Amino acid sequence: MIRKLVRFLDQRTGTAPIARKTLRYLFPDHWSFLLGEVALYCFIVLVVTGTYLALFYTDSTADVVYHGSYVPLQGQHMTEAYRSVLDISFKVKAGLLIRQTHHWAADVFVAAIFLHLLRIFFTGAYRKPREVTYWLGVTILTVTLLEGYLGYSLADDLLSGMGLAIGNAVALSIPFVGANLGALIWGGPFPGTHAFFARMYIAHVFLIPALIAVLLTAHLVLVALKHHTQFKKSPRETERKIVGVPTFPGQTPRSLGLMLGVAGILVLLGGLVQINPIWEWGPFHTYVSTNGAQPDWYLGWLIGALRLMPSWDWTVGDYTLVPNPFWGGALFPMIVFAFLYLWPWLERKLTGDHAFHNLADRPRDAPLRTAVGFGVFTWVMLIFMAGASDRVFVFLGIGYQTQIWFYRVAIFTLPFLAAYVAYRVCVELEAGERVEHDVEAATREAKTERLLRPEEEPL
Amino acid sequence: MKEGLRKLLLGLAVDAIRRPAPKPLRPGERERIVPDGPPEPRGELLALALLGFGTVCAIAFVAVYVTDRIPNQTQFLGLSLGLALTSFAAALIVTAKKLIVTEELEEDYPAEEHPEEQQLVVQTVHDSGSRLTRRTLFKLGLGTAGGALGVALLTPLASLGPVIDMDPFYGTPWKGGRRLVDENGRPWRAGDIEEKDFYTAFPEGADREQLGSAVVVIRLAASDFKLPKEIAAYPAHGIAAFSKICTHAGCAISLYRTPLFPPYDPAPALVCPCHYSTFDPATGGTVTFGPAGRKLPMLPLYVDGKGHLRAAGNFDEPVGPSWWGVRLRKPSP
Numbered sequence: 033m034i035r036k037l038v039r040f041l042d043q044r045t046g047t048a049p050i051a052r053k054t055l056r057y058l059f060p061d062h063w064s065f066l067l068g069e070v071a072l073y074c075f076i077v078l079v080v081t082g083t084y085l086a087l088f089y090t091d092s093t094a095d096v097v098y099h100g101s102y103v104p105l106q107g108q109h110m111t112e113a114y115r116s117v118l119d120i121s122f123k124v125k126a127g128l129l130i131r132q133t134h135h136w137a138a139d140v141f142v143a144a145i146f147l148h149l150l151r152i153f154f155t156g157a158y159r160k161p162r163e164v165t166y167w168l169g170v171t172i173l174t175v176t177l178l179e180g181y182l183g184y185s186l187a188d189d190l191l192s193g194m195g196l197a198i199g200n201a202v203a204l205s206i207p208f209v210g211a212n213l214g215a216l217i218w219g220g221p222f223p224g225t226h227a228f229f230a231r232m233y234i235a236h237v238f239l240i241p242a243l244i245a246v247l248l249t250a251h252l253v254l255v256a257l258k259h260h261t262q263f264k265k266s267p268r269e270t271e272r273k274i275v276g277v278p279t280f281p282g283q284t285p286r287s288l289g290l291m292l293g294v295a296g297i298l299v300l301l302g303g304l305v306q307i308n309p310i311w312e313w314g315p316f317h318t319y320v321s322t323n324g325a326q327p328d329w330y331l332g333w334l335i336g337a338l339r340l341m342p343s344w345d346w347t348v349g350d351y352t353l354v355p356n357p358f359w360g361g362a363l364f365p366m367i368v369f370a371f372l373y374l375w376p377w378l379e380r381k382l383t384g385d386h387a388f389h390n391l392a393d394r395p396r397d398a399p400l401r402t403a404v405g406f407g408v409f410t411w412v413m414l415i416f417m418a419g420a421s422d423r424v425f426v427f428l429g430i431g432y433q434t435q436i437w438f439y440r441v442a443i444f445t446l447p448f449l450a451a452y453v454a455y456r457v458c459v460e461l462e463a464g465e466r467v468e469h470d471v472e473a474a475t476r477e478a479k480t481e482r483l484l485r486p487e488e489e490p491l
Numbered sequence: 492m493k494e495g496l497r498k499l500l501l502g503l504a505v506d507a508i509r510r511p512a513p514k515p516l517r518p519g520e521r522e523r524i525v526p527d528g529p530p531e532p533r534g535e536l537l538a539l540a541l542l543g544f545g546t547v548c549a550i551a552f553v554a555v556y557v558t559d560r561i562p563n564q565t566q567f568l569g570l571s572l573g574l575a576l577t578s579f580a581a582a583l584i585v586t587a588k589k590l591i592v593t594e595e596l597e598e599d600y601p602a603e604e605h606p607e608e609q610q611l612v613v614q615t616v617h618d619s620g621s622r623l624t625r626r627t628l629f630k631l632g633l634g635t636a637g638g639a640l641g642v643a644l645l646t647p648l649a650s651l652g653p654v655i656d657m658d659p660f661y662g663t664p665w666k667g668g669r670r671l672v673d674e675n676g677r678p679w680r681a682g683d684i685e686e687k688d689f690y691t692a693f694p695e696g697a698d699r700e701q702l703g704s705a706v707v708v709i710r711l712a713a714s715d716f717k718l719p720k721e722i723a724a725y726p727a728h729g730i731a732a733f734s735k736i737c738t739h740a741g742c743a744i745s746l747y748r749t750p751l752f753p754p755y756d757p758a759p760a761l762v763c764p765c766h767y768s769t770f771d772p773a774t775g776g777t778v779t780f781g782p783a784g785r786k787l788p789m790l791p792l793y794v795d796g797k798g799h800l801r802a803a804g805n806f807d808e809p810v811g812p813s814w815w816g817v818r819l820r821k822p823s824p
Contacts, residue, residue: 056596058596058597058598061595125556125564126556126565126568128565129565129568129569129572132565132569133569161603194742194765197740197741197742197765197812198740198741198742198765200741200812201739201740201741201811201812201813202740204812204813204814205812205813205814207815208815209815210814210815211657211660211814211815211816212654212655212657214814215652215653215654215657215659215660216648216649216651216652216654217651217652218652219651219652220652220653220659221659221660221701221702221811222702222741222811222812223700223702225652227651231651257601258600258601259600259601268597271600272599272600273597273598273599273600274597274598274599274600275595275596275597276595276596276597277593277594277595277596278594278596281525281591281592282587282591282592282593282594285583285584285586285587285591286583286584286587288580288583289580289581289582289583289584289586289587290580291580292576292577292579292580292583293576293577293580293581293584295576296572296573296574296575296576296577296578296579296580297573297577298573299569299572299573299576300569300570300573300574300577301569301573302569302573303565303566303567303568303569303570303572303573304566304569304570304573317699317700317743318699318700318701318702318704318705318736318741318743319691319693319699319700319704319705319735319736319743320743320745321742321743321744321745321763321764321765322745322764323745323746323764324764325764325765335765335766338739338740338765338766338782339766339767339781339782340782341782342782343768343778343780343781343782343783343784344784345784345785345813347818350818350819351815351816351818351819352813352814352815352816352817352818353815355784355812355813355814355815355817356739356782356783356784356813357739357740357782357812357813360782361740388603390600422764422767432767433780436767
């Protein structure tokens with residue numbers, strides 16, 4: 033049976049040599065190498081659930097009156113888009129399950145990419161010859177943030193409308209061209225024309241997923257061409273020799289198991305843990321907003337940055353050079369992503385290391401990188417936390433303005449402290465290892481000597 | 492007959508469960524690629540049990556789906572499908588850990604580079620261009636044509652929206668004499684507006700979704716106002732109206748902080764819940780905290796003979812979030 037299939041395929045495609053090599057392609061083994069895989073499986077779940085949702089969603093902003101089964105909204109004016117998402121939640125059988133699974137998958141997708149990025153960064157896996165793989169990965173992250181934001185916006189409930197208003201303000205705040213760009217995207221001033229939702233929809237369900245798929249393919253092809261990095265777990269792993277489990281039989285059931293496991297957990301979350309109950313927020317109108325609004329977690333750093341910025345537009349005479357939302361909503365993420373894109377080059381400049389690297393570092397092996405990375409991480413995390421200060425006020429009663437002032441100072445001081453601490457910890461850990469190593473060597477030596485001269489053995 | 496059927500079923504069951512004996516290596520047979528390992532009958536049974544449980548869960552999912560509207564259907568659907576997937580996953584993990592030989596092989600990393608091939612690529616490109624005599628000019632021509640073509644292809648994008656005409660950004664539906672109405676279209680009376688509360692109003696008969704439409708209306712003691720000269724006459728009988736759209740990021744200002752307890756809430760303030768930009772109505776909507784870079788636009792009011800609130804003109808500032816040209820013009824009166 034298998035012999036027949038292989039023969040059939042080889043005769044028609046000539047791929048038996050490639051298949052044979054692929055089956056024995058080696059995967060170095062470490063739990064942290066699975067984070068990227070988790071992201072990949074989330075993407076698959078997103079495409080499957082998203083396609084299902086697209087079969088029911090309507091991208092129209094036409095005004096309709098709700099007569100569905102959810103009583104509190106009956107008789108209310110809303111857009112057709114919002115009504116279609118309500119219907120997916122209440123009318124379509126299994127619709128709510130798929131919608132919530134889709135939303136959970138998006139949140140876990142970005143989380144997995146983020147953790148994958150941290151792993152790549154702190155182990156130096158982005159170094160030559162894998163910079164392009166890394167840049168593709170960082171690009172996938174930027175595109176994914178936009179994709180998640182668009183999906184969240186398409187529901188057209190109150191929170192998604194508020195998110196769009198903020199997105200519009202950030203677009204408008206781009207120096208020299210902001211309003212023109214905003215007018216292009218929205219078809220005019222906010223809330224824009226009816227065409228805007230159609231534009232968002234095609235971007236969310238086709239343009240951006242296709243772009244992610246292309247970037248992802250390129251990312252994986254490059255990983256395969258250059259092989260995965262590995263940790264030095266034994267003397268067998270070197271810069272030239274890779275040690276790992278072959279695709280078949282070793283890796284295949286693991287990867288398939290992980291895929292089904294990720295899908296299973298996302299479906300369990302989608303069925304059992306409520307996420308974004310859009311019927312509770314109600315329809316969006318430009319003149320309505322709600323207190324305590326928070327975006328999906330992966331935009332928390334941007335809301336934090338927008339909130340921390342003091343009241344300041346940069347103006348020259350009557351010309352507004354930089355309106356305020358630009359600082360937190362555009363410049364801040366641009367700085368973070370510029371750092372991520374430039375870091376491999378920056379590190380080469382700082383360390384003069386132009387060599388090929390197939391062995392991944394442990395964070396302590398490169399104190400400078402770990403310190404810089406931890407400093408930047410602390411900076412972004414503080415700003416992320418600042419985005420939650422209104423919730424902290426509600427739950428803990430610490431004054432909102434007090435917190436904002438604390439963060440305004442902290443983001444310029446604590447990252448340096450964090451970097452210094454990280455550096456010291458790395459250096460101390462390394463020193464400790466050296467001492468341990470020396471003690472071991474000395475003990476071994478002493479033992480050997482004793483073996484040679486047994487008459488000196490103390491009683 | 493019955494006996495025969497029973498024997499057949501029993502035989503089938505035994506065949507399905509028992510493990511075939513390993514075949515002895517025949518002479519001339521190839522060496523193994525994947526090494527052999529000892530059998531793991533318990534692992535096999537565990538994997539099979541997990542697959543069986545997964546099957547039950549998958550069938551349960553179909554059953555829950557077909558059952559019409561049971562309570563908590565979403566939860567049961569998620570539980571059954573999720574367990575079906577995770578138990579299938581667990582079976583595969585058991586397979587990987589127990590039933591398959593875990594090999595740790597080694598091989599060489601791919602070559603760092605291929606200098607010979609690189610040379611051949613460069614030479615191929617180089618040799619191909621040897622017939623060209625005006626190389627720089629040719630490159631210039633290609634670049635220019637490519638650029639022009641790119642611009643031409645991008646031009647239709649301008650149809651997406653008004654790129655040059657910025658008038659819509661300054662426009663609002665307000666003009667002198669327009670009545671302020673509530674959400675149901677009823678005109679607001681000056682007597683309806685009380686201190687320490689705030690109200691949303693719209694221009695009568697206008698599109699409410701336009702950013703320039705909605706205003707918040709509040710009342711202060713007339714002596715509390717500390718307005719600059721240009722807008723000193725904007726309030727009517729202590730009633731003031733401000734654009735409801737925050738000048739920071741365009742959210743609706745839906746919080747009104749009134750000094751119920753003066754040490755805690757120092758002064759009345761209009762607050763946007765998105766990024767907590769805080770505006771002081773007494774001074775005409777100036778920013779007292781938060782990120783907004785411009786004051787809140789204020790709408791001049793008067794009270795007509797019937798006690799209805801009417802606009803006495805347009806806002807003093809452009810409405811909504813800022814852009815490069817926002818300070819160049821005022822909304823037309």
